[in-house]
Structure formats: C-alpha cells, structure tokens
Amino acid sequence: MSTKAFRPDVDAPKYKGGYSPYDILKEGTIAICVVLALTLVLAILFGSPDEHAITIKTWSNAAPIDFATTAASELDGSSVTGSYGAPYNTASSGQQMGPLQIEKWVGVRIPINTVNDFVVDPLKSLPNEPTLDQNLATWSAASAATRSAWLKNFTNAEPKMTFSAGNLVTTASAAGPVPVMIESLTKMAQSGALDQALVTGSGFYTTDFTKPLLFISDGAYLSDLASKQHLTGDQWGMMNETGSYPGQAWLWLYSFWYQIPPFNTSANADILILGIMAVLSLGLLFLPFIPGLRSVPRKTKVYRLIWREHYQNTEKV
Amino acid sequence: MSTSEIDRQWTTRLRKRVEGKLPPEKMLPDTQPTYVASWIYVFGVATLSSLIVVIGTGCILALRGPYWWHGSAYGHFVNSLHLWSVELFFFTMVVHLWGKFFMAAWRGGRSLTWMTGCVTFFASIGAGFTGYVSQTNFDSQWISTQAKDGINSGGVGAYFNPLNLGQMLMWHIVLLPLAAVVLTGLHVLMVRVKGVVPPFDKDAEVGE
Numbered sequence: 001m002s003t004k005a006f007r008p009d010v011d012a013p014k015y016k017g018g019y020s021p022y023d024i025l026k027e028g029t030i031a032i033c034v035v036l037a038l039t040l041v042l043a044i045l046f047g048s049p050d051e052h053a054i055t056i057k058t059w060s061n062a063a064p065i066d067f068a069t070t071a072a073s074e075l076d077g078s079s080v081t082g083s084y085g086a087p088y089n090t091a092s093s094g095q096q097m098g099p100l101q102i103e104k105w106v107g108v109r110i111p112i113n114t115v116n117d118f119v120v121d122p123l124k125s126l127p128n129e130p131t132l133d134q135n136l137a138t139w140s141a142a143s144a145a146t147r148s149a150w151l152k153n154f155t156n157a158e159p160k161m162t163f164s165a166g167n168l169v170t171t172a173s174a175a176g177p178v179p180v181m182i183e184s185l186t187k188m189a190q191s192g193a194l195d196q197a198l199v200t201g202s203g204f205y206t207t208d209f210t211k212p213l214l215f216i217s218d219g220a221y222l223s224d225l226a227s228k229q230h231l232t233g234d235q236w237g238m239m240n241e242t243g244s245y246p247g248q249a250w251l252w253l254y255s256f257w258y259q260i261p262p263f264n265t266s267a268n269a270d271i272l273i274l275g276i277m278a279v280l281s282l283g284l285l286f287l288p289f290i291p292g293l294r295s296v297p298r299k300t301k302v303y304r305l306i307w308r309e310h311y312q313n314t315e316k317v
Numbered sequence: 318m319s320t321s322e323i324d325r326q327w328t329t330r331l332r333k334r335v336e337g338k339l340p341p342e343k344m345l346p347d348t349q350p351t352y353v354a355s356w357i358y359v360f361g362v363a364t365l366s367s368l369i370v371v372i373g374t375g376c377i378l379a380l381r382g383p384y385w386w387h388g389s390a391y392g393h394f395v396n397s398l399h400l401w402s403v404e405l406f407f408f409t410m411v412v413h414l415w416g417k418f419f420m421a422a423w424r425g426g427r428s429l430t431w432m433t434g435c436v437t438f439f440a441s442i443g444a445g446f447t448g449y450v451s452q453t454n455f456d457s458q459w460i461s462t463q464a465k466d467g468i469n470s471g472g473v474g475a476y477f478n479p480l481n482l483g484q485m486l487m488w489h490i491v492l493l494p495l496a497a498v499v500l501t502g503l504h505v506l507m508v509r510v511k512g513v514v515p516p517f518d519k520d521a522e523v524g525e
Contacts, residue, residue, distance in 0.1 A: 006522050012425025012514050013521030015350055022349035031359075031366040035405060039370055042404070043397035050387060050396070051455035087475040095470045102472035109475030207483025214480065217462035226459045237463055241449070241456045245400075248445055250407045270470035285435045288423035298517055302419040307516040310352040 009294045017314070049243040051229070056198070056212060059221045060189035064163045070219040071185050072158070074114040075178065076151040079218040081114050088112040088214070095271040102271070110210060118215050122197040123184055132184045135177030142176065150176035166190070233258050253277070338510050346509075352516050357416035360409045361508075367406035368501060372494060374399040379490055383453055383482075403445060410438060422514045425525045430507040437500040440493055447489035450479050461485075 006013075060067040073079035077091060085092035087109040094103030123129075123136060139147065157172035168183035188194045198212040216222050226232055229242045237258060239251040254277055263269040288294055297303060304311055323329055377395045378386060386392035414434065423431040450461040461479040468474040478484055515525070 008424075008517060008519075008521070009421060010424060011521075012427075012525050013516075013518035014525050015352075015515040018351045019348040020351050020354070022346055022353075024345060024347075027362060028366070031362045032369055035363060035366040035370055035402070038405060039367075039374075039398055039402045042401035043394060046397070046401070048393065048397040048400040049454075049456065050393065050452075052387075053454050053458050086472075087469060103470055106472035106475045110478060207486070208478075208481045210478060210480040213458060213462055216458065222459065222462070225455070229455075229459075231459050233463065241460075246404055248449060249404075250411065250442060250445065268470075270467045274467055274471045281435075281439060285432055287418075288428035288431055294421065294423070297419045297421040300419070303421070303517055306355050306357050306416065306420060307352050309354050310516050313351070 009298055010288075017310075046245070049241055049245055051242040054216065054222065054225065055192070056189045056195045056216060057192040059216060059219060060186055060194075063219070063221045064186055064190070065161060066219050066221050067189060068161065068163075068168065068182050068186050069155075069158050070215070071119060071182050072151060072155055072178065073218065074118040074215070075181070076148065076155065077114060079114055081112060081118075081214045081218050084112075089114075095268045097268060097271045097275050100271070112211065112214060117201070117211055118198070119181065119185055121201065122188060122194055123181060125197050126184065126188060126193070129184065132180060135180040138177045139181065146176070150174070150178045154178040154182070234264065253280070339506065343509050343512075350513065350515065353513055357412075357420075358513070360413040360416060363409040364406060364413050365501065365505070367402055367409055368497065370402040371399065371406050372498070374402055375490065375494070383451060383486060387454070403448070407441070407445065410441065414438060420514055421517070424514050425511065427507070427511050427514055430504060430511060433500050433504040433507060437497055437504060440496040440500060444489060444493035444497055446479075447485045447493060451482060451486045451489050453482065457482075 056067075070079060074082055077083060081088060083091045085094040086103045086107055089108060089112060093101055095101075096104075120136065120139070123132060126132060142150070154170065154172045154175040157170050157175075160171050162169045163186070166187065168179055168186065170179050172179060185194065188197070195212060198215065199206050199209060201211065223232060227235070229240075231237065231240050231242070236252075236255045239248045239255045241247040254273065257263045257273040257276060258269060263273055266272060283290065283293070374395055378392070378399055381389075381392065386396040417431065417434065446460075446464070450457045450464070464479050465474055468477060468479060477488075
C-alpha cells in the first residue's frame with residue numbers, strides 16, 4: 001500500500017501535543033467588553049467628521065461664474081458628464097484595457113442627457129417666465145449647428161463674464177438665447193429650486209441623487225473644496241475623509257496605484273487599476289492552491305514568532 | 318414507519334451529519350491545543366466582537382433614519398461609535414488575515430475556511446464603502462463622485478450606482494451586512510469543525 005507524500009504547504013501535521021483549559025464563552029464576553037470600551041474611548045476622544053453636504057444652491061451662490069460656465073458646458077456637451085460615455089450616454093467609448101471595453105459593452109443604463117436633464121427641462125419647470133419661455137422656444141427651434149455657434153460665441157466670452165446684482169454680464173455677441181438661459185438657470189440654482197428640480201424629476205418619492213451629484217461634480221467648486229480637505233486623487237483620494245480621521249485605510253492598495261506611473265497619467269487608469277485589484281484579490285482568495293506563493297509562510301519562518309512558545313517547548317523535549 | 322425510512326429522511330440525515338461533523342465538544346470546546354497560546358489568536362475573536370459592535374451601533378442609527386445623526390448630538394455620538402467600531406473591525410481583521418497567512422492556515426483541508434475569510438473581507442470592504450457614500454454629507458458626495466469612475470470602468474456602475482443613495486443604503490444596511498454575517502458564521506463553524514491549524518513540523522510525515 002502506498003502512502004501519499006506529506007506536502008508541508010498543503011497538509012497539516014497530526015498534532016500529538018497537550019491541551020490546556022479554554023473557556024470560549026468567557027473569552028468571547030471579555031473580547032466584546034474590551035472592544036466596546038475601546039470604541040467608547042475612541043468615540044469620546046475623537047468623535048467623527050460631518051462636513052455638511054454642498055448643494056447646487058450653495059455652489060451657485062458661492063461661485064456663480066463656475067456654476068454658469070459649468071451650465072454652458074452641460075449645454076454644449078463638453079462637461080465631464082456630457083462627454084462621459086456609458087452608463088450615462090454614448091458620447092465616448094469609455095475606458096479600455098487591451099481589447100476589453102466593458103463600459104461600452106454594458107451600454108447606456110442610466111441615461112443622462114445633460115442638455116435636457118440639467119438645463120432645458122429644469123428651466124421649463126419655471127412658472128411665469130415669458131422672456132425665458134420665448135428663448136427656450138428659440139433654442140428648441142434651432143438646428144444643432146446654430147446652437148453650437150451660439151455656445152461657441154458664449155464660451156469664448158466666458159473669461160470676461162461677471163455677475164452684477166445677480167444678473168449675468170457677458171460680452172458675448174450672437175449667442176442667441178444662451179445668455180438668458182444660463183442667467184435664468186443660475187438664478188434658479190441660487191434660489192434652491194434647481195436642487196429640487198433635479199431630484200424630483202423622476203417622481204415625488206426619490207432617493208436617487210445621480211443627476212445633482214453629476215452636475216455638481218462637473219464644476220470646479222466641489223473639487224476645490226475636496227482639495228482643501230486633502231481628498232483629491234493625487235492626495236490618496238477616496239480612502240481619505242474630511243478632517244484628521246483614518247478614513248477607509250483598508251483601501252490603501254487601491255489608492256496606491258493612482259499615485260504612481262503609468263496610472264497617474266493614464267486615461268485608462270480606472271479600468272487598469274480595477275483589473276490589477278481583481279487579479280490580486282483572486283490571488284488572495286486562491287492562495288492555498290498557488291504553488292510558490294503558498295510556500296511563502298513556511299519559507300519566511302514568521303510562524304516561529306507566532307508559535308514561539310510551542311517551538312521552545314517541543315525543541316526542549 | 319420503518320427505521321430505514323426514518324434514516325432516509327432529509328432531516329435525519331442532516332442531523333446525523335451535523336452531529337458527526339460538529340459534536341457539542343467541538344462547537345463549544347473547553348480545552349484547546351497548547352500551541353494556541355499566542356497573542357495573534359486574539360485578533361480573530363476581536364474581529365468577531367467588533368462586528369457585533371458595528372451591527373449594534375448601526376441598528377441604533379437605523380432606528381431614526383439616514384439624516385438623524387446630522388442634527389442630534391446623541392445621533393452624532395452613535396455615528397462616532399459606529400465609525401470607530403468599523404475602524405477597529407478592519408484593523409483586527411487585517412491583523413487576523415496576516416496572522417493566518419503566516420500560519421498558512423489553509424493547511425490540513427482548511428482552504429475553504431481561508432476562502433470564506435477572504436470573501437468576508439471583500440464583502441466588508443463593500444459594506445464600508447457603501448457606508449461612506451450613505452453618510453449624506455460632503456464625504457459621501459466626494460467619495461461617490463470619485464468612486465463612480467472606477468466602478469463604471471468595469472461596467473458595474475450600471476447596476477451598482479454609488480450616486481444613488483437609496484440603492485447604496487440598502488446595500489449597506491441589508492445585503493452586505495447579511496453577507497458578512499452569514500459568511501462569518503460559516504467561517505467560524507469551519508474553524509470549529511476543523512480546529513485551529515497546527516504549527517509547521519519539519520519532521521512530519523503524516524497529515525491530520
């Protein structure tokens with residue numbers, strides 16, 4: 001009869017040593033009490049951050065120029081959302097990893113038309129605005145080429161654009177209805193009505209903030225605030241949180257890749273890093289079956305520290 | 318009804334299987350091998366204890382809804398307890414994971430125990446992330462708008478949208494905690510069935 005050879009990284013030796021008393025319930029109870037006490041101490045000493053959410057109202061009042069230029073970029077489709085691709089629209093093929101274009105293959109599942117969803121439809125909801133209604137009618141009747149020419153003229157004059165007593169002041173000529181639309185949207189935003197219009201667009205009961213969050217993130221205001229709070233991608237991004245708190249420190253490896261070449265300059269960084277992390281996660285999951293890697297613990301001998309007492313006793317014997 | 322008919326019942330077969338695999342002395346042991354005398358073993362039970370505190374504090378937050386803690390000093394304190402129990406949970410879990418790695422704790426037919434532990438770790442990362450984007454404050458706005466690009470790049474954002482508060486909150490308070498608790502339960506049962514992995518023995522010729 002042949003016996004299977006002992007594989008030290010797969011098989012565990014038959015334990016022939018002694019046993020000591022062990023009160024599992026007592027240990028569990030003590031552990032819960034200690035963790036609870038530690039949690040209480042940390043919560044009392046450090047609390048937790050709660051920086052208020054920004055609204056489109058706060059953004060448009062604090063930075064009306066940024067808001068107005070963002071609104072114009074939503075109209076001409078040049079904003080981040082307008083040119084994003086799937087799952088919001090077909091403006092771009094999205095990121096790719098070699099031949100893989102997963103974003104594009106999944107397609108548009110959360111349709112966002114920045115022109116209508118962010119600008120035209122909210123403006124249409126404003127009551128008793130005859131001048132605006134007339135300008136919206138002009139916009140609707142115009143061809144794509146005409147709209148594009150108006151927006152080009154408007155955006156060319158943006159560096160000199162100002163707000164005076166709440167009114168938009170622009171040097172743009174031949175911009176059609178665009179100045180009136182942008183001014184009206186800014187006033188709507190400053191009153192808080194645009195926040196409501198963007199969330200209630202899909203019904204009375206809603207918990208979906210996709211549209212206002214995309215709109216806000218298209219502007220510079222949100223990222224300027226985030227930069228001050230050390231939250232941008234090159235500052236270890238989303239693993240941090242406001243204030244001096246540990247945040248999601250367990251995402252350090254994910255954030256790490258964004259800090260180094262070629263990922264910190266790659267247009268496909270997100271999909272490449274997602275791919276790397278997927279491979280590493282699968283490696284961790286299937287570690288027991290990967291020759292070489294599963295031998296690392298035995299070869300590094302860190303286990304001798306962990307079972308120091310055991311080896312001291314057995315080697316004495 | 319004959320004895321053999323009773324023996325063939327699903328219920329009887331399951332009971333016998335459980336009795337064979339997990340007798341009471343294994344489920345609630347009163348002794349342990351002497352090699353389990355190391356500080357590293359504390360981190361497994363500490364992870365489990367932190368999970369209990371995380372769920373307890375999360376349940377208190379759930380009582381009053383997602384916005385309550387912004388306007389209540391008591392609510393904010395419970396949020397702080399929730400946050401720090403989560404930090405302790407991840408800290409102890411990561412130390413536990415490294416400890417188990419250096420013990421090669423998958424040996425002796427324990428690979429499924431290792432794998433359920435890893436999947437629990439992944440589910441917990443998802444639970445932590447959905448918690449951060451459900452806070453309804455500046456952090457959730459920033460984290461969700463940044464994370465969407467990574468999630469969208471893999472085609473997942475179409476079905477798991479970090480900008481949709483309702484969806485994220487449901488994942489955070491129902492689906493992912495359920496996954497974490499079920500997986501943790503399975504993980505602990507497997508540890509009880511197989512026992513704690515014995516130390517390396519360079520002279521070993523026979524396995525468990």
